[in-house]
Amino acid sequence: xxGVSLRNVLKSYGELQVIHGVSMExxxxxxxxxxxxxxxxxxxxxxxxxxxxxxxxxxxAIGGRVVNELEPKDRDIAMVFQNYALYPHMSVYENMAxxxxxxxxxxxxxxxxxxxxxxxxxxxxxxERKPRALSGGQRxxxxxxxxxxxxxxxxxxDEPLSNLDxxxxxxxxxxxxxxxxxxxxxxxxxxHDQVEAMxxxxxxxxxxxxRAEQIGAPLEVYARPATTFVxxxxxxxxxxxxxxxxxxxxxxxxxxxxxSPADAMLTIELDLIEPLGSDxxxxxxxxxxxxxxxxxxxxxxxxAQAGKLPVRYAPQHVHWFDPVTGKRIGP
Amino acid sequence: xxxxxxxxxxxxxxxxxxxxLAITLVFFFWPASQAIWFSFQLQDAxxxxxxxxxLQNFVALFKDPNYRDSFxxxxxxxxxxxxxGIALSLLLAVMxxxxxxxxxxxxxxxxxxxxxxxxxxxxxxxFLFAPSIGIVTYVLKGWxxxxxxxxxxxxxxxxxxxxxxxxxxxxxNFLFFLAGLQSIPRSLIEAAAIDGAGPTRRFWSIVFxxxxxxxxxxxxxxxxxxxxxxxxxxxxxxxxxxxxxxxxLVYKVYHDGVKAADLGGSSAQSVVLMAVVIALTVVQFRYIxxxxxx
Amino acid sequence: MVENRPFLTFLAHAILIxxxxxxxxxxxxxxxxxxxxxxxxxxxPMPLLPGDQLLENYxxxxxxxxxxxxxxxxxxxxxxxxxMALAIAIGKIAISIISAFAIVxxxxxxxxxxxxxxxxxxxxxxxxxxxxxxxxxxxLGMLNSYAGLTVPLIASAxxxxxxxxxxxxxxDELAEAARVDGAGPMRFFLDVxxxxxxxSIAALFVIQFIYGWNQYLWPLLITTDESMYTTVIGIKxxxxxxxxxxxxxxxxxxxxxxxxxxxxxxxxMQKWFVKGLVETEK
Numbered sequence: 001x002x003g004v005s006l007r008n009v010l011k012s013y014g015e016l017q018v019i020h021g022v023s024m025e026x027x028x029x030x031x032x033x034x035x036x037x038x039x040x041x042x043x044x045x046x047x048x049x050x051x052x053x054x055x056x057x058x059x060x061a062i063g064g065r066v067v068n069e070l071e072p073k074d075r076d077i078a079m080v081f082q083n084y085a086l087y088p089h090m091s092v093y094e095n096m097a098x099x100x101x102x103x104x105x106x107x108x109x110x111x112x113x114x115x116x117x118x119x120x121x122x123x124x125x126x127x128e129r130k131p132r133a134l135s136g137g138q139r140x141x142x143x144x145x146x147x148x149x150x151x152x153x154x155x156x157x158d159e160p161l162s163n164l165d166x167x168x169x170x171x172x173x174x175x176x177x178x179x180x181x182x183x184x185x186x187x188x189x190x191x192h193d194q195v196e197a198m199x200x201x202x203x204x205x206x207x208x209x210x211r212a213e214q215i216g217a218p219l220e221v222y223a224r225p226a227t228t229f230v231x232x233x234x235x236x237x238x239x240x241x242x243x244x245x246x247x248x249x250x251x252x253x254x255x256x257x258x259x260s261p262a263d264a265m266l267t268i269e270l271d272l273i274e275p276l277g278s279d280x281x282x283x284x285x286x287x288x289x290x291x292x293x294x295x296x297x298x299x300x301x302x303x304a305q306a307g308k309l310p311v312r313y314a315p316q317h318v319h320w321f322d323p324v325t326g327k328r329i330g331p
Numbered sequence: 332x333x334x335x336x337x338x339x340x341x342x343x344x345x346x347x348x349x350x351x352l353a354i355t356l357v358f359f360f361w362p363a364s365q366a367i368w369f370s371f372q373l374q375d376a377x378x379x380x381x382x383x384x385x386l387q388n389f390v391a392l393f394k395d396p397n398y399r400d401s402f403x404x405x406x407x408x409x410x411x412x413x414x415x416g417i418a419l420s421l422l423l424a425v426m427x428x429x430x431x432x433x434x435x436x437x438x439x440x441x442x443x444x445x446x447x448x449x450x451x452x453x454x455x456x457x458f459l460f461a462p463s464i465g466i467v468t469y470v471l472k473g474w475x476x477x478x479x480x481x482x483x484x485x486x487x488x489x490x491x492x493x494x495x496x497x498x499x500x501x502x503x504n505f506l507f508f509l510a511g512l513q514s515i516p517r518s519l520i521e522a523a524a525i526d527g528a529g530p531t532r533r534f535w536s537i538v539f540x541x542x543x544x545x546x547x548x549x550x551x552x553x554x555x556x557x558x559x560x561x562x563x564x565x566x567x568x569x570x571x572x573x574x575x576x577x578x579x580l581v582y583k584v585y586h587d588g589v590k591a592a593d594l595g596g597s598s599a600q601s602v603v604l605m606a607v608v609i610a611l612t613v614v615q616f617r618y619i620x621x622x623x624x625x
Numbered sequence: 626m627v628e629n630r631p632f633l634t635f636l637a638h639a640i641l642i643x644x645x646x647x648x649x650x651x652x653x654x655x656x657x658x659x660x661x662x663x664x665x666x667x668x669x670p671m672p673l674l675p676g677d678q679l680l681e682n683y684x685x686x687x688x689x690x691x692x693x694x695x696x697x698x699x700x701x702x703x704x705x706x707x708x709m710a711l712a713i714a715i716g717k718i719a720i721s722i723i724s725a726f727a728i729v730x731x732x733x734x735x736x737x738x739x740x741x742x743x744x745x746x747x748x749x750x751x752x753x754x755x756x757x758x759x760x761x762x763x764x765l766g767m768l769n770s771y772a773g774l775t776v777p778l779i780a781s782a783x784x785x786x787x788x789x790x791x792x793x794x795x796x797d798e799l800a801e802a803a804r805v806d807g808a809g810p811m812r813f814f815l816d817v818x819x820x821x822x823x824x825s826i827a828a829l830f831v832i833q834f835i836y837g838w839n840q841y842l843w844p845l846l847i848t849t850d851e852s853m854y855t856t857v858i859g860i861k862x863x864x865x866x867x868x869x870x871x872x873x874x875x876x877x878x879x880x881x882x883x884x885x886x887x888x889x890x891x892x893x894m895q896k897w898f899v900k901g902l903v904e905t906e907k
Contacts, residue, residue: 052336052801073807085798089820098816099806146802334793336800337732338810347727348739350720351780358777359746362757369757423644426637433638439892440645442899446887447652448839448857451880454864455651458658458877463869466654469670498648503902510903530633559750563841567861588756589846597756608748 002063002076002153003028004049004186010057011044011210018044020210021058026188026203031180033218034190035197036207037233043158045207046190050079050156063153073102078147079156083163084139086131086146092118093127096145110149117148120179137168144179157189161196173199194234198222206230224319225250228326231319237281237295241321242266247329250319253281256296256311264310268294275300282309363605369598381595388599397575398583398600405558405579408493412561413553416497416504417546423501424508425534438509445502449560453567456495481569485576488569492577495568496561503556504549511545512538551615558607580604652884659683659878666873682878691863691875697851699879702859706838707886709774709855713837714830716779721829722822725788726814730800747782751843759846769850778836778843784829787901791825792818828901831894835887856883 004026011019019041026032034042047053049060051072059066067075086095093114100110118124121141131139140160147155157176161169173196180187191197197204198218206213206221206229214226225231225239231250232238240256242249256266267287274281279297286292287308296311320329370388372381392398427437444452459467462480471477481487515538523533562581565571571578571586578586584604588597654673658666661676685691687700727733728740751758758777767773795818803813844855854862860883863876891898 050801050805052804071807072801072805077805079802079805081798081802083796083798085796085802087799087802087817089817098803098808102807102812146806334729334800335797336730336804338730340731340733340810343810344727344731344733344736347731348724351724351743351785352739354720354776354780355742355746358758358761359749359754359780360742362754362761363749365757365760366754419644423641426640426644429637430634430641433641437641437645439895441641441648442895443888443891444648445902446835446839446891447884448841448887450841450857450861451839451883452651454860454876454880455655457864458873459651459654464667464669464671464873466670466673498651501648506899506902510899530630563839563857566841566845567864585755585842589759594756601754601756605749605754608750612748 002186003030004154004188005059005061005064006045006049007061008058009045009048009055009060011041011048011053012056018210019048019056022205022207022212023058024205024212024215026186029184029186031187031200031202032189033197033201033204034188034207035194035201035204035233036192038192040207041210042190042192042205042207046156046158046188049075049154049188050077051075052079073099076153077156078150078152078154079158080143080147080160082159084131084143084160086139086142088131091128091130092123092134092142092145095131095142096149099146099150113149113151114145117145120148120182121145136164137172140164140172141175144176148179148183153186155185155187157187159191160189162191162193169196176200194236198234206233208233224328226328228321231321237283237297239319240292240294240296242286242292242294243323246323248321248323250321251313251317253295254297255313255317256294256298257313258298258302259310259312261310263312265312266294266310268296268309268311270306270309273306284309366598366601366605369594370602371595372598373595384595388595389603392596392599392603400575401578401580401583404489404575404577408489408496408561408577408579409554409557411489411493412496412500412557413550415493416500416553417549419497420501420504420549421508421542421546424505424512425538427505427509428512438506441505442502444499445506447499449496449499449563450567451563452495452499453492453564456491456498456564457568460491481573483573485573488573488577492561492564492568495564496557499564500553500556500560504553507545507549508542511542515541548615551611555608555611558604558611580607655877655880655884658873659881661874663872663874667869678874682874683882686875686878686882690859691872691879693863693865693870693872697854697859697862699856699859699882701852702854702856703882703886705771705774705853706855706857706883708771709840709844710834710837710886712771712775713778713840714833716775717781717784717833718826718829720779721781721784722788722819722826723814725785725792726818728785729789729792730810730814743780743782743785745782746780751778755842755846762847768847769853771853773847774840774844774853774855775837778840781833784833787825787829788822791822795821824897824900827894827897830901831890831898832901834890838887859883 006022006024008021008023009019010017010021022045034045036042044053048055051067051070055068059068061067062075062077087098090098096114096117097110100113114127118127121144123138123141123145126134126138131142134142143160161172164172177200189200201218203215203217204221205215208229214221214230221230222234225234228241228248228250232241235252237253239250239252242251261267268282268284269287270282270284272283277300279300280302281295281297283293283295285294296309321327322329371383371385373384373387374381423441427434427441430437459465460479460481462468462482468479471479479487481491519537520533523537528536558579559581561579562585565577565579565582569577571582580600581604584597584600587593587600657673657675658671659682660679661672662678665672665676686698688698690696690698724743728736762768762773762777767776799817800813803817808816839857840855841857844858845861848854848858856879860876860879863879864871
């Protein structure tokens with residue numbers, strides 16, 4: 001097993017720079033999620049670790065060995081692709097065995113590894129099937145099986161759950177966590193889904209426009225977003241950002257509570273009310289004429305009717321940001 | 332469109348394209364440049380020496396009434412082959428698309444003429460329409476009182492090669508029309524039926540417009556076919572005759588080059604034909620581009 | 626069918642049946658003529674029911690050929706045709722698939738130049754460059770040889786484009802997965818790309834086999850030796866003059882033999898044939 005080091009990693013296509021120097025030390029056995037909107041460079045970063053993209057600048061080291069110039073096969077990594085990339089003409093068994101065959105492992109060793117992985121992933125009865133005869137979830141498992149049999153130092157996941165339906169995604173998330181507990185292999189997992197990131201990550205990198213906006217444990221990132229981008233990207237509905245005294249005041253929707261008009265710190269002109277049963281989401285804008293949009297998460301028992309809603313918030317739940325740089329101010 | 336994944340190798344890609352490229356250079360580019368070169372040369376009667384004569388071969392070519400004739404013959408021939416071929420195959424394709432039962436069987440029974448060599452098709456029709464013994468000739472003479480003898484009559488010779496060419500190419504047109512028809516969404520036809528359009532109305536107002544790209548494509552392909560693909564038919568039946576009434580351009584190149592051994596003239600004709608192919612290819616690609624942009 | 630109109634359905638069947646009959650008629654007559662004695666054909670009209678000379682006529686042409694014009698045995702010509710068709714089909718597929726692979730999966734200097742060079746060959750059908758191509762073959766001493774018959778016809782822009790198009794639809798991730806698995810370019814080509822191209826190969830094979838079998842002008846030019854005749858050329862060489870001078874029963878038997886293999890290929894491999902035809906032209 002091994003850690004991964006990203007040292008000021010750069011990527012550019014000709015004049016166009018898409019990754020602007022990302023640095024991070026990933027410990028051995030850590031589960032890291034790279035989170036960001038589409039086009040932020042998260043997949044590119046992962047593919048640079050995999051060796052599928054040339055590294056334009058900086059260094060990537062796996063287990064202390066700089067891999068910049070190494071072919072993917074020599075980096076001791078395994079990758080799970082978004083569309084699984086299973087070889088359509090090969091059986092499940094052959095798909096998993098292919099990489100091992102190329103490496104010239106003895107047949108008995110290949111068979112032992114494939115059988116073991118199939119056991120872990122409960123694929124035993126499908127080994128002779130072709131990928132097209134499998135369901136989405138099963139294909140996903142085969143793709144993971146193909147990664148597992150290599151017994152690599154690092155697993156790379158490129159949005160592996162995004163082609164699954166919602167229910168299956170939750171299930172596979174659980175399986176991934178269990179797998180990581182069992183194998184303890186260092187993992188990099190790319191996604192645009194914040195729920196996946198929050199639930200899977202030990203630490204996460206939030207990326208925006210080719211930069212790492214924040215690196216940290218999920219709850220820490222949620223509690224203390226480093227930039228307005230992170231604040232509004234993580235959390236649903238996103239954090240309310242209100243201009244105040246030349247700064248931006250941030251407060252999460254669940255931290256707004258209804259109060260009497262006299263105590264009101266804000267008054268929301270309600271536009272839309274969504275009762276979800278467990279709680280109620282309300283959307284609107286600030287009553288004082290500014291066009292700032294607001295959202296609040298209220299108790300299910302809260303009054304659900306159009307009109308003005310006076311709310312207040314506790315001072316410990318307030319975040320301040322610089323409106324120009326978007327950076328967090330203060331603690 | 333480009334692939335994201337690329338392999339790097341200093342020699343492998345060259346080795347992979349080498350066979351294709353070598354054949355292309357030796358058997359396409361070299362002869363084509365020779366044709367262009369020869370088209371500016373005049374050879375003496377014994378083929379011993381040749382001299383550069385500029386555009387003289389081309390001037391002579393277009394002054395030659397036989398060559399202009401050959402252009403007319405080719406034009407008439409292509410229009411007839413393309414027009415009749417497209418109309419008949421469209422009719423058959425629409426019918427085959429309509430029937431529910433037996434559609435596959437009809438397709439099987441209609442596609443095999445594609446497998447018949449042009450020269451063999453020519454021999455078949457030469458036999459059917461043979462002036463003295465042909466079975467069709469017998470019907471034409473006996474039942475309709477026609478004086479049928481394509482060996483002597485130019486317009487009959489033209490009719491013969493047109494019929495053979497249409498027959499030989501009909502499966503191709505048919506398959507493309509059928510594929511085009513089958514790609515028209517069922518729901519569109521059904522919507523028109525609910526709007527009260529009958530089968531004929533539906534055909535002209537919905538099916539035909541949607542089929543027009545296919546029809547245009549086939550028009551170009553049929554013209555190319557009539558220009559170049561029918562050499563075997565002509566050679567196996569009329570050999571350009573009687574006189575020059577079925578001597579299409581390709582046949583004239585062959586005739587002048589091989590039989591009359593007029594290298595310069597034949598090469599000039601080749602160059603003109605290349606220009607025609609290039610023009611047709613450009614037309615076709617314009618069309619494909621448009622189709623892609625839909 | 627959208628609504629039930631029995632008359633239109635009946636009309637459709639009637640037109641189709643008429644079409645099938647008219648289209649099949651020449652071949653039926655050919656078959657009948659190939660089973661008759663020459664004298665029976667010569668009396669106009671010839672009978673329209675098969676005669677009893679089937680075995681005699683066919684064994685005559687297969688082993689000895691006609692007695693007028695070309696006297697080469699058609700059996701040998703069928704062998705030549707088969708060699709030519711197979712060599713052209715297989716050769717075209719082989720050189721096209723590897724050049725398409727190079728053009729799609731590699732980046733190298735002159736890549737687009739090569740691509741356009743192959744593309745331009747679309748515009749140079751053999752018919753327009755007859756004489757100079759003949760000259761090249763003669764200079765290379767390839768007249769009357771299988772190489773001369775096949776090699777010049779093997780380069781193919783359409784096949785290269787078909788494979789290129791197919792490769793473009795193969796997901797990038799597949800090649801990446803192969804790379805992560807440690808497969809180099811040739812390994813990826815042989816283990817992944819080639820098996821995936823099976824249907825395209827089958828489709829092209831049908832089209833190119835027919836193309837090769839039915840070649841006429843090219844073998845006409847470069848085969849002067851009877852032992853190199855293909856079947857299609859053989860038929861033409863059996864026709865020596867006007868109607869009555871020919872041994873039509875033998876010519877028609879040879880025509881049947883010339884039509885049979887490609888027709889069988891078309892009908893038996895109909896699925897791939899249709900696919901190949903419609904896709905090569907896209």
